[in-house]
Amino acid sequence: METVRRWAWAWVVAAVAAVAAVALGALSGCGQIVLPPMDGETARKAGEHRERQAELSRVAGWMTGSFSSRAQAWRDREFRDIRLHAVRIWPNRNDGVWLYVEQAEAERPTRPYRQRVYRLRIQDNGLIVSDVLTLPGEPLRFAEAWKDVSRLGGLTPADLTAKPGCEVVLKRTADDLYEGGTVGEGCASELGGAAYATSDVRVGPDGLDSWDRGFDASGKQVWGSVKGPYEFRRIVP
Structure with missing residues (x-):
């Protein structure tokens, strides 16, 4: 459970960084939001967590x-x-x-x-x-x-x-x-x-x-x- 949370948190941090970068780019009239993809292991763990909670x-x-x-x-x-x-x-x-x-x-x-x-x-x-x-x-x-x-x-x-x-x-x-x-x-x-x-x-x-x-x-x-x-x-x- 804790491992999944750490991986998910790392992904969130990366996503926020991407949004911030695009926001800065938007001020100069360029860029669109592209979220970083989860790696395969993180996605698998997150999927298993969702299944357990369901x-x-x-x-x-x-x-x-x-x-x-x-x-x-x-x-x-x-x-x-x-x-x-x-x-x-x-x-x-x-x-x-x-x-x-x-x-x-x-x-x-x-x-x-x-x-x-x-x-x-x-x-x-x-x-x-x-x-x-x-x-x-x-x-x-x-x-x-x-x-x-x-x-x-x-x-x-x-x-x-x-x-x-x-x-x-x-x-x-x-x-x-x-x-x-x-x-x-x-x-x-x-x-x-x-x-x-x-x-x-x-x-x-x-x-x-x-x-x-x-x-x-x-x-x-x-x-x-x-x-x-x-x-x-x-x-x-």
Whole structure:
């Protein structure tokens, strides 16, 4: 990424120099603007960067919107009817795609049990990483902010707290499918006597499957579904 930026910056500097030279020539009544061409390697790197960013936007679009596990809950009473809402925030930032995310039981939409900010970014190897960050203070004051992101007020990334080790790493496994999860046992959790938590995720155009579990120090599962992931399907307005 940094190499592409350096090459692109060098091209911009050369272009500005060319414009300046022509402008001086224009004062004497001659010259036209001719931008210097990118060399082959720079053009290739720039093209790859654009492709990666387009792919990141595509996956972020899959993860944005309102989703429900209602159909799964009807089939299997081991699963609850959960609503998941994700909306993009800070769209003008260039350090990834930022999402505000809520999860709540269908009958208690104003009392979400999970509120997070995700920062999606794509690596040079094509892997998509979802950083997980928590909100400051009492998160419930932002409940249902997905309906109106202005309620997040002056919140900035500097106000958030990252959860190291809880990043979800996604790999493209089919044209319309990304799969992955957390890595190892590095996502600390104290919920329900847990020592660490894991997340396994599948993302596609119609929704996402998410399997969040907590384990104690001996590796015994202490919270989360024991049967498999929650299946969140997009709610069509």
